[in-house]
Amino acid sequence: MAAMTAATRPDHVPSRDWYQRDAHDVGADLLGAHVTTRRPDGEVTVRLTEVEVYRGQADPASHAYRGPTARNAAMFGEPGRLYVYRHLGLHHCVNVVTGPEGVASAVLLRAGEVVAGIDVAGGRRRRAGVLRSDVDLARGPARLAVALGLDLTALRADLTDPAGDVVVQRHPAVPALPHVTGPRVGVSGEGADAGRYPWRLWLPDEPTVSVYRPAAPRRRPAARKA
DNA sequence: GGTACGATTGTCT
DNA sequence: GACAATCGTACCT
Numbered sequence: 001m002a003a004m005t006a007a008t009r010p011d012h013v014p015s016r017d018w019y020q021r022d023a024h025d026v027g028a029d030l031l032g033a034h035v036t037t038r039r040p041d042g043e044v045t046v047r048l049t050e051v052e053v054y055r056g057q058a059d060p061a062s063h064a065y066r067g068p069t070a071r072n073a074a075m076f077g078e079p080g081r082l083y084v085y086r087h088l089g090l091h092h093c094v095n096v097v098t099g100p101e102g103v104a105s106a107v108l109l110r111a112g113e114v115v116a117g118i119d120v121a122g123g124r125r126r127r128a129g130v131l132r133s134d135v136d137l138a139r140g141p142a143r144l145a146v147a148l149g150l151d152l153t154a155l156r157a158d159l160t161d162p163a164g165d166v167v168v169q170r171h172p173a174v175p176a177l178p179h180v181t182g183p184r185v186g187v188s189g190e191g192a193d194a195g196r197y198p199w200r201l202w203l204p205d206e207p208t209v210s211v212y213r214p215a216a217p218r219r220r221p222a223a224r225k226a
Numbered sequence: 227g228g229t230a231c232g233a234t235t236g237t238c239t
Numbered sequence: 240g241a242c243a244a245t246c247g248t249a250c251c252t
Contacts, residue, residue, distance in 0.1 A: 188233095
């Protein structure tokens with residue numbers, strides 16, 4: 001087992017070209033990879049166990065489906081950087097930008113296992129709410145963001161800089177791990193079609209993989225007074 | 227200028 | 240299993 005202090009190995013940090021591939025390939029290769037964040041309150045490393053692929057303007061479920069906007073601009077930018085957004089005014093979700101610049105594909109980091117900095121991640125999670133167990137530390141995209149200490153300040157963070165605040169590490173010789181695919185979580189409308197968009201990827205038999213939940217039922221419009 | 231809604235989570239029943 | 244929390248963004252008038 002490596003020392004808990006995540007000493008970055010530059011030769012294990014994928015290059016920008018590595019991210020400039022199809023989002024599905026990058027997503028599959030990210031499973032089992034380590035993400036290390038260096039924040040003022042500490043350093044945390046997570047081993048990714050679950051991701052989702054979003055294909056920009058070709059994907060009805062993607063934020064970029066309707067073209068570039070102020071919010072999703074990072075997705076159209078350089079691959080190998082982070083696209084972070086706030087969801088429901090409550091949570092943050094973290095994506096890795098993939099594909100060539102100008103193509104808004106991305107991989108949503110959904111869940112992982114905290115392998116270093118458990119105390120730091122646990123402290124963040126306790127501050128943010130309830131923490132039931134270590135398995136819950138980074139199970140779910142918003143929880144993962146909290147555990148890693150990522151918010152909008154990490155937007156466009158460069159993952160290819162071994163000395164950066166957010167670094168992805170992956171052994172260059174290891175092929176993609178065996179994984180399972182299925183429908184994406186919480187995606188409604190056309191993009192929820194599991195047959196056409198089985199773009200959730202996870203490692204089998206991992207307790208940190210989030211529970212599948214269909215898209216939240218649409219809130220019934222309040223009855224209007226006649 | 228107004229409004230509907232969301233790549234989620236935690237709590238309550 | 241159902242629902243509230245909570246606010247920025249996108250879309251409509």
